[in-house]
Amino acid sequence: QQQVKQSPQSLIVQKGGISIINCAYENTAFDYFPWYQQFPGKGPALLIAIRPDVSEKKEGRFTISFNKSAKQFSLHIMDSQPGDSATYFCAAMNAGNMLTFGGGTRLMVKP
Amino acid sequence: DTAVSQTPKYLVTQMGNDKSIKCEQNLGHDTMYWYKQDSKKFLKIMFSYNNKELIINETVPNRFSPKSPDKAHLNLHINSLELGDSAVYFCASSLEGREGYTFGSGTRLTVV
Numbered sequence: 001q002q003q004v005k006q007s008p009q010s011l012i013v014q015k016g017g018i019s020i021i022n023c024a025y026e027n028t029a030f031d032y033f034p035w036y037q038q039f040p041g042k043g044p045a046l047l048i049a050i051r052p053d054v055s056e057k058k059e060g061r062f063t064i065s066f067n068k069s070a071k072q073f074s075l076h077i078m079d080s081q082p083g084d085s086a087t088y089f090c091a092a093m094n095a096g097n098m099l100t101f102g103g104g105t106r107l108m109v110k111p
Numbered sequence: 112d113t114a115v116s117q118t119p120k121y122l123v124t125q126m127g128n129d130k131s132i133k134c135e136q137n138l139g140h141d142t143m144y145w146y147k148q149d150s151k152k153f154l155k156i157m158f159s160y161n162n163k164e165l166i167i168n169e170t171v172p173n174r175f176s177p178k179s180p181d182k183a184h185l186n187l188h189i190n191s192l193e194l195g196d197s198a199v200y201f202c203a204s205s206l207e208g209r210e211g212y213t214f215g216s217g218t219r220l221t222v223v
Contacts, residue, residue: 032210043115043201043214044154087152099144099212101154 003027004092006102013109019077021105023090026071030092035064035075036101038087047088048075080109114138115215117202123221124192132187132218134202141207142166143185145177148199148217157200160185192222 006023013019025033034049050057050064050073057064063076077084090102115136124130136143145157158177159166165177174190189196202215 034210038152041216043203043216045214046211049210089154093210098156098159100156104152104154106152 003100004090004102006090006105008105009103010106011108013080013107015080015082015109015111017080017109019075019080019084019107019109021075021088021090021107022072023074023102024070024072025092027092027094028071029094030100032093033064033066033073034091034093034099035062036089036091038089038104044089077107080107082109082111085109113215115202115204115213117200117215117218119218120216121219121221123223126192126194126222128192129188129190130192130220131189132200132202132220134185134187134215135183136202136204136213137183138204138213139206140204140213141182142205143179143182144203144205144212145185145187146201146203146214148201150198154201158185158187189220192220194222196220197222 004025035047036044037047038044048059048062050066052068055066061078066073085108088105091099093099118133142161144159146154148154157171160179176188179185199217199219201217203212205212
């Protein structure tokens with residue numbers, strides 16, 4: 001059973017555009033929702049994270065929007081750049097501290 | 112200095128062999144993990160070790176066994192390798208199981 005569902009699987013955005021990746025979760029015990037960025041040949045790296053007591057968190061060009069009632073959260077990348085081209089994973093963590101990942105989104109930003 | 116380092120980076124081996132992947136972290140973290148990333152990029156947790164105790168073990172075949180000689184190391188030993196074991200294996204660590212996992216660069220295992 002996939003506890004965190006991520007969409008789309010792939011995304012192509014023009015330079016300067018907004019990239020939006022969505023995730024939905026099922027387990028209401030999840031209380032921490034990070035996003036990871038993975039470049040080819042590298043491990044996932046923490047990008048930004050949010051807890052369910054806030055509806056939005058912004059760090060530079062990256063923003064997480066969180067909807068607790070809908071059990072959904074999303075990553076917005078403003079002014080997308082070619083260097084943002086990577087695979088993005090949403091994840092969720094429960095009280096047992098196990099990080100469960102979504103299926104990943106391959107983002108390509110065209111110059 | 113690399114925070115979480117894995118060796119080897121690439122491993123090609125024949126079916127039926129036994130192999131080990133090593134992981135070391137220098138972050139002072141007390142919890143370490145192994146994740147498997149399949150060809151579709153899906154990341155699935157395999158093991159978690161905290162203070163030398165196995166605290167999470169997903170539905171992983173018993174051919175896979177984690178071994179932790181100390182808090183800074185968590186090695187993955189695989190017996191009787193199968194074609195389906197081909198994947199990228201990532202080691203990660205955290206402090207007290209909290210957020211902020213740090214991942215290694217991965218070991219690409221190919222079983223032929």
